[in-house]
Structure formats: C-alpha cells, structure tokens
Amino acid sequence: MYQAGMKSNNLLGLDQAELVRLAESLGEDPFRGRQLYVQLYRRKQHNLDLMTDLSKSFRSRLLQDYSVSLPAVRQVVTSRDGTAKLLFRLDDGTFIEAVHIPEETRDTLCISSQVGCAVGCTFCMTARMGFARNLRVGEIVGQVLRAIEMGLVGENGFNIVFMGMGEPLYNYRNVMKAFRLLTDSEGMNLSYRRITVSTSGVTPVLRQMAEEPKLPNLAISLNATTAEVRNRIMPINKRWDLKELLDVCRDFPLEPRRRITIEYVLLKDETDSDEDARRLARLLRGIPSKVNLIPYNPSPGLPHERPEEHRISRFQEILSELNVSAFVRKTRGIDVAAACGQLAHLEAS
Numbered sequence: 001m002y003q004a005g006m007k008s009n010n011l012l013g014l015d016q017a018e019l020v021r022l023a024e025s026l027g028e029d030p031f032r033g034r035q036l037y038v039q040l041y042r043r044k045q046h047n048l049d050l051m052t053d054l055s056k057s058f059r060s061r062l063l064q065d066y067s068v069s070l071p072a073v074r075q076v077v078t079s080r081d082g083t084a085k086l087l088f089r090l091d092d093g094t095f096i097e098a099v100h101i102p103e104e105t106r107d108t109l110c111i112s113s114q115v116g117c118a119v120g121c122t123f124c125m126t127a128r129m130g131f132a133r134n135l136r137v138g139e140i141v142g143q144v145l146r147a148i149e150m151g152l153v154g155e156n157g158f159n160i161v162f163m164g165m166g167e168p169l170y171n172y173r174n175v176m177k178a179f180r181l182l183t184d185s186e187g188m189n190l191s192y193r194r195i196t197v198s199t200s201g202v203t204p205v206l207r208q209m210a211e212e213p214k215l216p217n218l219a220i221s222l223n224a225t226t227a228e229v230r231n232r233i234m235p236i237n238k239r240w241d242l243k244e245l246l247d248v249c250r251d252f253p254l255e256p257r258r259r260i261t262i263e264y265v266l267l268k269d270e271t272d273s274d275e276d277a278r279r280l281a282r283l284l285r286g287i288p289s290k291v292n293l294i295p296y297n298p299s300p301g302l303p304h305e306r307p308e309e310h311r312i313s314r315f316q317e318i319l320s321e322l323n324v325s326a327f328v329r330k331t332r333g334i335d336v337a338a339a340c341g342q343l344a345h346l347e348a349s
C-alpha cells in the first residue's frame, strides 16, 4: 500500500515519448519533455529542484502529481570476495535484492525483475518467497541507477544480468521497456551487448521476443537433460517442455558470433552424471550456444547437494570432448547468501 501523502506517479520509468507527452499535457513545449528525459537518465539527476534548465513553474506543476522515486538502499552486505548484495526497499514496503560482482575485466550487476518468483524451482531460494508482484520499469532501471550513484559501477563498461529475483519473461513488457531505457543512446546509453536476460523457459514469450528489433543476450536455465528430471526440479517444464524450449532456441535470431548461454545447475546425483553431460551435448546440437555450469549453491531447507569438485570438472571435460564450450561459473558471494539461487528476502525488517 502506498503511504498517505506519497505520490504514486514515478517519473522514473517513463520513456522519452511519454515525457514529451507529459510536458505537452502541462502546456509546455515538447522540448521540455526531452530535457526532463536527459536529466533523469543521462545526467542521472533525480532531484527536480536541481533541474534548473526547466522552469520553476513546470517543475512545481510536475511535483503536484509526480515524484522521482528510486528504490531505497536498506542494506549492503559485502562478501570476502568483494561481491556486494544490495537490499532495496520499494515504495510499497516490499524488498528486492541486486548483486554487484566485481571482476578483473568487467564488473557485473545482477538485478531483479519481480518481487519473489512464481516458477517454483526446487533449488532456488527465491522460489521460497512465493510471488508478490512484477517490478515497475522505474524499479528495474532504478537498481542500475542506484549502483551507479553508489559508485559500484561506472557509467559504462559493465554487464547487467537479469538473474536476480524473478522470472523476467513473466514481466516481459516492463523488462523490455527497461532494456530500451538502459540502452537508449540519448539516455543511459549502456551497451545492449552487455545485457543478458535469463529465463527458466517461457517459450511463448521467447517466440514474441524473437520478433523484437533489438535484443539483449539470452540465457536459458536448462538445468536438466530429461523431461522427468526437469519436471521434478523446474515445474515450468510441465507447461513448456525441454523439447519445445530447445526448438525455440534453435530458431532464435542471433547476431553474428553471438551465442545463447545455456545455464546448467549441477545438483549432486540428480543432474551431474556422465550420461547427463553427453545428453546435454546432444540436445544442444544445432544451437549456437555455450554452457555455463553452475555448481549448486546450498541454502538451508533446500533438498539438494553440491557435487564434489572432481564431478564438476568431469562434466565440463565431457562437454569439451564433445566440442561444446562449457565454463564453470565461479561461485561468488556465497558467505553473504548473494550467490545464484540464494536471493530471498523472507521477512521484512
């Protein structure tokens, strides 16, 4: 619920066309809307009082119905390896998390697309929260703006991955609008090649996505090689199964030299057998892809175990022998529960 007195209209999340229309509706020149756009996204000015290139009267009329609201940073927990987990409180009192992962070549910012998640994968803590709601566009872009404001990432040259809380393709419209705002050359101007959307496999939306003029990189959480196992650990497979998902991947439009990332969580004695590795190589035939092996990150109460190191390397080796490029995702931030699958805010503080 919105608190009394809080303005629910957030300017952040509106695109240039919408801001131009808003300016016009307030009797201003369309150009004022473009200035507002540049202030918000290029200059990253979020205090209307400091937007001195806009007239006082325009600003005060805006303030009657609008505010500029960024998610509030409630807590930052930094891991021994430098990974930082940011806890955000949203306007309605719900919480989401984002993770900053410093890397030698290029930092990565992992952001959320929903409060909780409805998909219910058995290995993922976010599933335990259940689903609360979709993030608004301003709340998605706001996570990035906060990380920039805090000096965690530079204005350019970092990766953004939609691998935090939530299933991005269940919040497709807002995720794609946020993607366009992040990459607009007149605004935030981040490279679309450095943005990745990860999905558990919402195939109808993937088909829709394939029609977009400009696309982020795609990562698919495959995580199993048989329908039986995938049904068990990722209930979404009962709705859109492995085969259908791989068919969509086979047809997905890719720029030259681009590949789909196939994420594969290694669960001891469940998804880590030699046979799984060979089956995975077979399934990926004809799909320009690279495999990202993610050794399971344990969380209390989840019914899985992490395979031993020699199993992880054996799995990777088999894939390589079969000419599938496979990388083992380095575990980061595990001591502060910021690693893949550990994001959950189970009670509000």
Ligand code: SAH
Binding pocket: 123, 124, 125, 162, 163, 164, 165, 166, 167, 168, 198, 199, 200, 219, 220, 221, 223, 263, 264, 265, 294, 295, 296, 297, 298, 299, 340, 341, 342
């Ligand atoms: N909902 C999206 C994006 C968020 S999850 C999706 O599922 O793709 C990001 C990645 O973390 C997914 O590939 C998921 O399979 C993986 N993951 C989830 N829980 C994990 C865990 N406990 N250990 C390792 N990886 C996990």
Ligand code: SF4
Binding pocket: 117, 118, 119, 120, 121, 124, 125, 126, 127, 164, 165, 166, 167, 200, 221, 341
């Ligand atoms: Fe949702 Fe992704 Fe977690 Fe599955 S792995 S429950 S889709 S966030």
